[in-house]
Amino acid sequence: MKPQRILVFQQEGSAESKIRGIRQYGGERFIIETYDIDAPLPSFIEDGCAYLPDTLAADLVLDYLRRLDLSHDLWSFCERNAVPVVASSKKGAGAWAVTPRTCCALPKMEKLGAYGRLFGAPELEVTVTDGRIAGISVRRGAPCGATWDAARRVIGVRVEEAPAAIGLTVQYHCTADPSGWDVMHGRSAVHIAAELHSSALKKAIDQAS
Secondary structure, three states, rough: OOOOOEEEEEOOOHHHHHHHHHHHHHHHEEEEEEOOOOOOOOOOOOHHHHHOOOOOOOOEEEEEEEOOOHHHHHHHHHHHOOOOOOOOOOOOOOOOOOOOHHHHHHHOOOHHHHHHHHEEEOOOEEEOOOOEEEEEEEEEOOOOOOOHHHHHHOOOEEOOOOOOOOHHHHHHHOOOOOOOOOOOOOOHHHHHHHHHHHHHHHHHHHHOO
């Protein structure tokens, strides 16, 4: 199968942890290129196209730009080129971009290809021996790699303590902005990531039983 071509848009290294995770846990399934916008930007951007590439040679775009006005222009650019785009934690008009609350809240969507199958809302499989996590396999996880890091640390933990433990560990490894507080739900992206991983491990433990 041909590797999926992913083009990552970032500002001042804003996607570096995600890029490392995708390369580490995705391996040869992906070809990753980056488009960096590091030049100082005006307070108001009338036409973001001036800061975007002329062409879009990719199967999937990941938007980690810091400027929402620039993101909106990027989404329109992707729509015109029929290229799917994932913009975690972003909000705005238009339905083209997939905008989960955080990168590990991304649901499975066929149009996202191999990336969507491997990265997003966590899916775990465990083996339990004598009431403890004896082994754990990550079927799907966060592109920053927090799922894999946290999973290794709950091996040997008692099953009744493991869901809370993996949630706390994910908060430590999560690279989402903890200041991005959701007033409506009273949680940050980091809290949401912890809850998703805790729920995924509970489900895996139930299935193992």
